[in-house]
Amino acid sequence: MRYWLMKSEPHAFSIDDLARNKIEPWDGVRNYQARNFMRDGMSIGDGILFYHSNCRGPGVVGLAEVASTAYHDPTQFDVNDMHYDPKSHPDAPRWYLIDVAFIRKLKRIVTLAELKNDSSLGDFALLRRGNRLSVLPVSSAQWSHILSLE
């Protein structure tokens, strides 16, 4: 079992939206590294830290899990979708997604600010300089430590 962190802008899709929907196809990822984590790294049942980005008080707000293996992101072929990719063709799809299932909200937000000041996290992808990945790996030690903070 592996662990991941997935970012979402709460004004677009928040942890409360996931709590309501229960399960959500994580479409719209258009970054190769993030795609590769979903397509090649994730397995059903892997743990996900749900992170709110680009908002006031960014941080980890909930837990989810990987609920499917990777499959083709249908929005890449939808000309009316904002994530439409004219360079991707159905015989060789470029973009993949997985389904994300809600587990629970954290008791409180574990903020980016406190993670930044936490020396016991070690080399955490979220905290690397200039990090912009929307899907990134978390070690089991980091996972346990972050959950101990809530």
Add this chain to the structure above:
DNA sequence: GCCAACGTTGGC
């Protein structure tokens, strides 16, 4: 709203 950091595009 600002802006640093990064990925992608496309001319050459």
Add this chain to the structure above:
DNA sequence: GCCAACGTTGGC
């Protein structure tokens, strides 16, 4: 293959 221009991310 190089690299400048551009668009996006995301904290502040």
